[in-house]
Amino acid sequence: MLLKQSGYRKDKKIIPFLFTSSMWCGGALIFLIFLGLIFELFWQGKQAFSVFGFHFITSTDWNPGEQQFSAGAALIGTLVSSCIGVVLALPLSFGCAYCLNELMPQRFSKYITATIQLLAAIPSIILGMWGFFILVPLMSQYVQPFLQNLFGNVPYIELLFSGGTYGIGILTAGLILAIMITPFITAIMQESFSNTPVMLKESAYSLGATRWEVMHQVIVPWVQKGVVGGVVLGWGRALGETMAVTFVIGNAHHASWSLFMPSNTIASLIALEFSESAVGSLKMSSLMALGAVLMVISFVVLFCSQLLLKQVLKSR
């Protein structure tokens, strides 16, 4: 009775209400942004989808003069460059994680882990600049001629390495992507490796297994899903990387078999062409539709990686 009169109860209701509702707003915001992101991109890209239909994805034309736009070439560029990135990053990050977790004494590996993670902190535009001024000349002078000499006479494979050695192109973009995602994949691999029960490792060692055998036959099977999840997560990041790729891929709207020819990715195409398209034009709508395509691809990839990673955490 006394409490009621003193206004204590009113107080007690309002603040918790405010707190809970703002807490719910914070949660809902994340949800709404995500839905809004998907919806808006499709809504703005609707014009392009309705004009070109399914052709938008299958065709490789991009000709602003004739109002012909399609995602094909950029889609191929995105998938190929990110796949090259993953293929190169996989052994690199596996080696790093193996070395840091199993081979090095902990007091060293702590610092080297931190150093390698610093590489992940470097903004992508700076890696792009480094790639443009350092990596591209290296590629055109040494790596590309070497690859051409090596595979120049092998049927079919030579197609991949044909063309001029300009240094730019899908291969260089893949290399930059590999550098960018290796620290991520390494971090996830290290975490999953250290989740392996020590008892399993010790019993394998006591049977006389070498370090590599413990790694290969005990740890890897135990953490398989986590590693795959980490790799797929890295792939998801590589798909949408913009700035680093824009610098080194050459930006030409055409698809070819050669990894040395300039090409483009969805993200770099949007970044470059956006400022040159008017609001409401078919080109702008096509760029938004490209964004929607990229959103769908990266959503599927990230969804799968999260599922895989979740299963690992659950099994812990």
Next chain:
Amino acid sequence: MAQDVKKLQGRKNNLITWRFIKNRLMTVFAFGTILVMLCILISVLITLFVNGLSGLSFFTLTHMTAPQGLPGGLLNPILGSIIQVGIAIIIVVPTGILGGIFLAECSNKKLSTIIRFIADIMMSVPSILIGLFVYILLVMTMGYSALAGSVALALLALPVIARTTEESLNMVPSAIHEAGFALGAPKWKVILFICLPAAKGGIITGILLSISRMAGETAPLLFTSLGNSDWSWNILKPMASLPLTIYQYADSADDTWIKLAWTAALLITLFVLCLNLIARIYVDRHRKKD
């Protein structure tokens, strides 16, 4: 008989040597990969210092960008970056922490699992798409502005801060939690005045890391704050920023502009690396205290 034993023993020895050789090879390979990564990092840093250090002078830091041919500095991009990242922090820190509290404390487990899943996906969504989203949302109605750029940066950092807040809230020992309840404190008081201060370390680390990420983001700013070669104070107008200046200058044919781009790159990298080091040292110190 004796020959067979010898043969078997030979095979056994061969197997053992092969196993050890394989082990050695993989060890060399693993150290090799570490070496490759370190070489790349060192190469990036050396390139930045060699090309950028000469431009890092008092003049560059106190003069604005100038048209091609005239001596120019980086004052307005530096200020622009600071302003935009600052506004983004003001937007994202409260919302991110609220989102994190929601994830950690929401009683509806199904809902919080879904939102956690979405936040995890949002963390890796291409930043250029966030830029497009903010373009549709804000720029189409208000025009290019620094504020839109800040919103884009904030959207990028939101899931990161929410997830780190949640994780550090979950790390708070439940005994502390329960002690608060046992004293008769309502839930909001326990969370705000007991759990959040206890989880401070992790939250601050998350904020520092997302600041360092925001400082280097370029793609979302392309469509939102557009860049500005002139003096820019108004947050409702286009504003310059360091990453956009790098993007614009690095592609040009002018040597002085390229040099300025390197200097800008050096500035951002130093800032980002310092923040990362601070965050790491901070985490280490907190761990030791526990």
